[in-house]
Amino acid sequence: MDLIDVFKALSNKTRLNILQWLKDPEKHFPKQGAHLPKEVSYKGGVCVGDIQEKSQASQSTVSHYLNMMQKAGLLESVRYGQWTYYRRNEEFIRQVAEYLRTEI
Amino acid sequence: MDLIDVFKALSNKTRLNILQWLKDPEKHFPKQGAHLPKEVSYKGGVCVGDIQEKSQASQSTVSHYLNMMQKAGLLESVRYGQWTYYRRNEEFIRQVAEYLRTEI
DNA sequence: ATTATATATCGTTATTTTTCGATATGTCAA
DNA sequence: TTGACATATCGAAAAATAACGATATATAAT
Numbered sequence: 001m002d003l004i005d006v007f008k009a010l011s012n013k014t015r016l017n018i019l020q021w022l023k024d025p026e027k028h029f030p031k032q033g034a035h036l037p038k039e040v041s042y043k044g045g046v047c048v049g050d051i052q053e054k055s056q057a058s059q060s061t062v063s064h065y066l067n068m069m070q071k072a073g074l075l076e077s078v079r080y081g082q083w084t085y086y087r088r089n090e091e092f093i094r095q096v097a098e099y100l101r102t103e104i
Numbered sequence: 105m106d107l108i109d110v111f112k113a114l115s116n117k118t119r120l121n122i123l124q125w126l127k128d129p130e131k132h133f134p135k136q137g138a139h140l141p142k143e144v145s146y147k148g149g150v151c152v153g154d155i156q157e158k159s160q161a162s163q164s165t166v167s168h169y170l171n172m173m174q175k176a177g178l179l180e181s182v183r184y185g186q187w188t189y190y191r192r193n194e195e196f197i198r199q200v201a202e203y204l205r206t207e208i
Numbered sequence: 209a210t211t212a213t214a215t216a217t218c219g220t221t222a223t224t225t226t227t228c229g230a231t232a233t234g235t236c237a238a
Numbered sequence: 239t240t241g242a243c244a245t246a247t248c249g250a251a252a253a254a255t256a257a258c259g260a261t262a263t264a265t266a267a268t
Contacts, residue, residue, distance in 0.1 A: 010208075011108055011111040011112045019208060094205070097208075
């Protein structure tokens with residue numbers, strides 16, 4: 001776990017928002033899931049386009065953010081056809097919190 | 105609590121090191137405390153010069169780092185004469201960890 | 209008062225990050 | 239197989255951060 005990359009990924013309002021939105025996708029992306037049955041899409045996360053729309057940043061910026069967060073370990077992604085769904089890596093986030101609590 | 109500033113302050117190896125060194129000053133700054141009685145200096149934290157020496161960054165950089173971490177809330181400082189002692193703000197750090205665990 | 213020491217601040221340059229538009233790639237539908 | 243759409247990647251410009259030496263400020267010692 002490269003903590004520096006994790007904290008860098010968290011050092012941005014939009015990225016922090018995305019992470020928190022993904023905590024409750026039904027709430028923050030109510031109209032998503034047109035592409036796939038609800039069970040699948042919510043379990044799989046939220047697609048880039050929906051996140052981009054909500055975040056008000058450009059498509060390339062959001063794609064870059066998501067990739068950065070995934071590399072840091074905070075997110076994971078699944079591809080369904082032409083869509084990439086991003087969701088939180090809860091276990092990793094838990095570990096970061098625990099590390100911060102005990103080692104920092 | 106401005107989380108962004110907290111995470112920015114944590115996004116640097118040297119600053120992270122400093123925070124961890126200050127968790128156990130006796131261990132990481134064994135020869136410090138020449139200026140003041142041990143009880144006082146350890147309770148009050150570690151002076152800038154000792155931190156600077158250990159961190160191998162320039163004096164101005166370390167001073168800047170410490171100020172940044174203090175502004176973020178992670179550190180607090182006390183001045184004894186010409187020395188400024190920095191120590192961890194444990195309560196704040198605990199709150200950050202708790203916030204990360206539950207809200208992020 | 210002068211000098212020495214510790215820390216803070218200033219000004220500058222180098223580096224990194226941010227952010228975007230343009231373009232490439234990959235997938236689906238007609 | 240062509241066209242439409244979703245996402246990723248590229249390249250560049252702007253903005254922010256990092257890091258230093260020089261200098262200022264504050265305190266202490268002579």
